[in-house]
Amino acid sequence: MRANTQSPARARRKTGRRHPLATLALIAIGLGVTGGAYTAFNSTSASADTAVSQQTVDHGKKLFMANCATCHGLSAEGTDNGPSLIGVGAAAVDFQVGTGRMPMAMQGPQAEEKPPQFTDKDVKALAAYVASLAPGPGIPEGSVLDGKGNAANGGELFRVNCAMCHNVAGAGGALTEGKFAPSLKGVSAAHIYEAMVTGPQNMPVFNNLNITPDGKRDIITYLKFIQDNPSPGGFELGSLGPVAEGLFLWIFGLGTVVALTVWITAKSN
Structure with missing residues (x-):
């Protein structure tokens, strides 16, 4: 009978047993990779905000102090009259100020769209200043705004995620407590994208895990398609749906x- 001359290490390999700390090591590696990817993604989304001059940021700060600090605080930390702007990113400022919703004309259920009070250059400066306070969604640009995505997929995404408030044709609709979902007709592609990533007013935030950038591009494509093509059913009555059509009837x-x-x-009489 031959003696067992195998080494302990070789014997362990044959049994298939792993070291007790191997599972913990794998979990630590997975968390590290996930955290690194998330950090890289956030830094990419905020890259547009960092590529601005200090002069632009300083100009934006002066505008903020003169027009926004009363409600949002001297350091944008928020007050009883306005929320904190720390971390909202340049996209939120570009949407709110670029559509005239901010500064608000008066307190109400929600800020209403009106002619912008600032030039585009000043809007971008305000956005650059707020973006310098903390990372956040940047102003979109490039192919996500070109309106050349998949309109059919965009229509499906819109009906699933947006139509319950904005109407299937993007005509808008009433909400509770005097609030409303605005019409999306005539809204620029950049502002539509910014609304999805920042969640203004009563709108939820659709980050890239909810709807991918390509999905957002498809939604913009769908909205532009229904704006540029007339209703196949004739006079659309504001695209407000069966209630308006029933009242008309x-x-x-x-x-x-x-x-x-x-x-x-009367004729027979």
């Missing part, structure tokens, strides 16, 4: 029938 349709009946009766 009752008021004008039955009204016409009643008027015709009265005319025929």
Whole structure:
């Protein structure tokens, strides 16, 4: 009978057993890779904010102090009259100020769109200053705004995620407590994208895990498609859906029938 001359290390390899700390090591490596990827992704999304001059940031700070600090605080930390802007990114400022929603004309259920109070250069300076305070979503650019995505996929994403508030045709709709989802007709591609990534007013935030950048591009493509193509059903009545169409039928349709009946009766008499 031969003696067992295998080494302990070789014997362990044959049994298939792993070291007790191997699982912990794998978990640590996985967390490290995930954290590194997330950090790289955030730094990429904020890269547009860092590529601005200090002069632009200083100009934006002066504008902020003169026009925004009363509500949002001297350091943008927020007050009882306005939320903190730390970490909202340049995209939120470009949307809110670029659409005229900020500064607000008066306190109300939500900020309403109005003509912008600042030039595009000043809007970008304000955005650069707020972006310098903490990382956040940057102003979108490039192919995500070209409107050349998949309109069919964009329509499906829009119906699943947006139509319950904005209407399937993007015509907008009423919400609770005096709030409303605005119409998306005539809204620029950049502002649509910024709204999705920042969640203004009552809108939820759709980050890249909810809807990918390509998905957002497809939604923009769908909205531009339905704006540029007339309704196949004829007069769309504001695209407000069956309620508006039903009222039109009752008021004008039955009204016409009643008027015709009265005319025929008067004629026979």
